[in-house]
Each structure stands twice: as structure tokens, then as C-alpha cells.
Amino acid sequence: MRSRRAKRNLSFVVSCAVVLMIVSCTQAAPPLEITLIPAAERTPSRFTDPELAEGETQYNLLCAHCHGYNLEGQLAVTVPQTLNLGMHTVPPHDSTGHTWQHPDQLLIRVIREGIQNPLDQYVMPGFTDGVSDAQVNAILRYIKLSWTESQREHNRRVTEQWAEMDRLLGNAAAAETTPDATDESAQ
Numbered sequence: 001m002r003s004r005r006a007k008r009n010l011s012f013v014v015s016c017a018v019v020l021m022i023v024s025c026t027q028a029a030p031p032l033e034i035t036l037i038p039a040a041e042r043t044p045s046r047f048t049d050p051e052l053a054e055g056e057t058q059y060n061l062l063c064a065h066c067h068g069y070n071l072e073g074q075l076a077v078t079v080p081q082t083l084n085l086g087m088h089t090v091p092p093h094d095s096t097g098h099t100w101q102h103p104d105q106l107l108i109r110v111i112r113e114g115i116q117n118p119l120d121q122y123v124m125p126g127f128t129d130g131v132s133d134a135q136v137n138a139i140l141r142y143i144k145l146s147w148t149e150s151q152r153e154h155n156r157r158v159t160e161q162w163a164e165m166d167r168l169l170g171n172a173a174a175a176e177t178t179p180d181a182t183d184e185s186a187q
């Protein structure tokens, strides 16, 4: 007798829970409100050169959460956790990193295609749609500001050598798209 009542009570409780779950699921979640700061109220870029200002904006938007807002690499507080997992951290782009060692053609390819490396905790995505060639070049120009003059010189040299190799191999299209070794010191 008691067990039958207990069963009835239990099924009542279960039905209430199910009804509550259905009601809470069907109720629309409140819309997520994202307020963008109007352009006029944003902190103006420290660059007067529009390409560098664009490079900084795009870098902060697309890259900085992984490579650091000062190009210093992965956020320091998260580094021990990544290393404890035995994985690679996100490299810096400033003069302490190795970005400067590579020719622009490879840097552009990495930005466009990403790097699928299972050892990386935060995987480098490929940026294709929505990022123009001009924006990629602007980001690179902004990154180069944090290199030493001799690092920039090395990058210029390997970029020219890569272009020369493209020309020798008859890879005219690739040679044509070689970005200019622009004056990165202009701000």
C-alpha cells in the first residue's frame, strides 16, 4: 500500500520536473546584448599612417587574444597550464619571437592557411574570407614595428631571396604578389 503511494508520489514529482524542464526550454533566452563603442568615441590610434592604424586594429581584432596585445605571445597566466599539458604555447611576434626569421611569402601563407599542429593547445586558424590582402599586409607591417632593425633587414633579405627563387622557377604569379619591403619605421 505504502509503496504504491510512494510510487504515485514519485511519478508526480517526475512529471512536474519534466513539465518544468519543457517550460524552461521553450522560454526564449534573453537576447545577448553587445554594445559596440561608436567609432567617434573609440580611443584614436597612435598611428597617423592609415595602413599602420588598420594593421593595429585588425591585429587586435583577429590575432591579439592568442599572440598577445603587445605581440608578447600567449597570455602569461595561461602558459603554465599549457606547459603542464605538455603542449606548445602561442609564439610571440615581437623581437623575442621568430616571426622575423621567415620570408613574408611564408608568413602570408601561414596567416591564410593556418597551422594544424596537434601539439598546439590554441591552434593557429587560417584567415581567408573577410580578410583582404591589404589587411594581411597591414597586419604584417604593424608586426614588423616591434622588430629590431637587423631583424627587419634579415626578413627583407629572405623575402627577396624567396622572390628570386620564385622568378628562377618561373613562378611569376607568386613573384608578383611579393609584398613591398615598405618602410616600417613610418608611424
Ligand code: HEC
Binding pocket: 059, 062, 063, 064, 065, 066, 067, 088, 089, 090, 091, 092, 093, 097, 098, 099, 100, 102, 107, 110, 111, 115, 117, 120, 121, 122, 123, 124, 125, 127, 139
Ligand atoms: C587561436 C589562436 C591563434 C590566433 C587567433 C592566431 N594565431 Fe597565429 N599562431 C598560433 C599558434 C599556436 C601558432 C604556432 C603554430 C605552430 O608553429 O605550430 C601560430 C603561429 C603563427 C605564425 C607563424 C609563427 C611565427 O611567429 O612565424 C604567424 C606568422 C602567425 N601565427 C600570425 C598570426 C596572425 C597575423 C594572426 C591574426 C590574423 C594570428 N596568427 C592569429 C595561434 C593563433
